[in-house]
Amino acid sequence: MTITVAVDAMGGDVGLKVTVPASIRFLQETPDIHLILVGDSAAIDAELHGLQDALRARVRVHHATEVVGMDESPQLALKNKKDSSMRVAINLVKEGQAQAAVSAGNTGALMATAKFVLKTIPGIDRPAIAKMMPGIKGSTCVLDLGANVECSPEQLVQFGIMGSELAASLTHKANPTVGLLNIGSEDIKGTDSIKRAAELLRESGLNFHGNVEGNDIFKSTVDVVVCDGFTGNIALKASEGLAHMIATFLREEFASTWWTKLCALAAMPVLKRFKARVDPRYYNGASFLGLRGIVVKSHGGTDALGFRIALEQACEEVRANVIGHIADRVASQLQNLKRSESEA
C-alpha cells in the first residue's frame, strides 16, 4: 500500500529546518511512502538539494505563498490565508492527492481549517484532539485535549468510539478498553453530564471499563481515556509542567558540584535509557479525530525526531483505515438508535 502524506513544511517554531530533515529521514526508513512538501518551493528545494534520486523521486514540492503565524487568529487565518502551506496541505487530503496531512503549525488555525475543508464524519458532532500518553505498562490514548471546552454526554461517547479506533490502530489491540475520566471510580461521582455519559458508554458496545481517575492515565488502567477538552487540556498541560519540573530538578542536582557531575557521567547510560522512556518526542503527534481525512498535529517546538514520529503516526492511521472504522462504527450506532426509537 503506497501512502502519500502532505506535509506543512513551513509550520512550527522552526519550520523547514525541522520538517524537511524529518521528512527525508522518514522517506529513508519507510519504503512505501510518498511525501508532498507544501510551502515556499524555492526554500524547500534548497533544503532537498543533494538528496539521492531514489528518495527525491518520492517527494513532490507543492508551492504555497503564505504561512500561518503561530499566534495568528484561527478565524482570520481561515478567512485570509487561502494559500497558506497549512491550508494547501489539507486541501490535498480533501482532493485525494494525499491520505493524510501533518503540520506543526498553529493548533487553533489547523483545527479551524481542517474542520472547514474536510468536514466531520456523519454522526460526529465535532472533532476532538487525541494523543497517546506514556504509561507504566503501555501507552494510553486520551481525548479530547482542548478542541471542545464543553461536551455533551453523546459527544463523549463519540470520543470513545474515535479513541477506541485510534488506540486499536496505534497499539494493535483488538478491542481497546475505554475509561471515563472522573474524580472517583464510583458511579455516584462527577457531574450529571458525566453520569449520563457513563450510562451511554455502558450501552455503546465499546469495551467500557467505567470511571477512571487522573492517575489512571499513567497507570495504563485502560487503553482510552475520554474527557471533555477543558479537563483533558488541563491534565495534559499539568503533566507537561510536572515532567519539566522533575527534569529540571534532576539536571540541577547532577550539575551542582564536580562530584555530582562525575556521578552523572557514571550514570549517563542509565539516565539516557530512562530519558528515552519519557521522551516527549516519542509521544509527539496529536490526531484530529472525527474528520473525513487524517490530520496530525506535531508539537510546534519539536525537533526532526519528534516531527518524524508525527509523520509515522499519520501513516499508521492511514494503514489501519481509522477513518473508515470510525465512520462504520458511528453509522451502525445511528442505525441501532433509529431501530430502538422506532421500536419504542
Added chain:
Amino acid sequence: MTITVAVDAMGGDVGLKVTVPASIRFLQETPDIHLILVGDSAAIDAELHGLQDALRARVRVHHATEVVGMDESPQLALKNKKDSSMRVAINLVKEGQAQAAVSAGNTGALMATAKFVLKTIPGIDRPAIAKMMPGIKGSTCVLDLGANVECSPEQLVQFGIMGSELAASLTHKANPTVGLLNIGSEDIKGTDSIKRAAELLRESGLNFHGNVEGNDIFKSTVDVVVCDGFTGNIALKASEGLAHMIATFLREEFASTWWTKLCALAAMPVLKRFKARVDPRYYNGASFLGLRGIVVKSHGGTDALGFRIALEQACEEVRANVIGHIADRVASQLQNLKRSESEA
C-alpha cells in the same frame, strides 16, 4: 502563643502507628504546642508509654469509641458515628478546646463532618480543598481539589480569597498572586463561567494575574491557582500518576543490571537530594478552607513524616489566623457589594 491541635489518632490506612509517633516528634520539635489525641484511649496510652514527662504533660488523650472506615459512606458516617475519633476531634475545635483538627481519615466523611459541625464562614458558599504543590521556583496553592464538582464564578472568587490567605500564611508572602486555571492565557478562552470568574477576580481586589494553564502550576507562575473541584482533582491525580510513573521508570533503570545498580550506588547522594525536592510527604496536608475552624486532611497512606508535615501546616494556619483573615476579607467584599448595589 500556645496552640492546641486535636488529632484524629485512628484515621488513615495505618492509624495509631503513624499518628502517635508523628505527634511525639512534632511535640519534640515545637515547644508551644499541645495535642489532644482522640481515639481508643487504651491503645493510644500504650503508644505513648515511656514518653518523657515534659512531653507527656503537653498531650491529652480523649477517648472516642468509634472509627470511620476509609471506604464508609460520608453521609452514613455523619449520621451514625457521632463518637468517632474524627467527629470528636472536630467537635473539640467547635468547642474551642483545640484551634485545629488534623485527620488522615476518609476525605468525604471528614468534609461532611467538618461542614456539619463547624459551618462555613459568612459569605462563603461552600468549603474548598486546598493544597500546596511543588514548583520550579517555590510552591503554589491550588484549590479546589475535589470538594465541589461544579462552581459558580462567585465561588471561584471565594476560592481566590481563601487560597490567597492560605498562601500568605504558608509562604509568608504579603500579597500573593492569583491565577485562574484555563486552557489558554487569552481572555477569550474557556467556558462562559470561567470568563465571568476572570471578570469578577479582576474587580475583587485580589492580586489577580489572569488566566494560567496546567503547566503553570509547576512553573511557579502564580502563588495561587483557582479552579473548580473537578478540574483540580483531575490535575492533582494526573500529576500524582505521572510522578509515580517517572519514579518507577527511574527505579527500574537503576535496578536493571549489576552495573546500573553500581551506578545507582555512586549516584545515591544526588538521587536522594533530588528525591527530597519532589517527596510528596513534604507537600502532605490539604486544608479544608471556608469553615469556621481549621481542618487539615493528611493523605491516608502517608507515614509519620508526612503526618507531621500536616500537623505543622495546621499550626501555621492557626498562627497566621487564616480564618480571621478570610472572614474579614469576605465581609469587606460583601460590604462593597452592598454599597455598590445601593448606589446603583
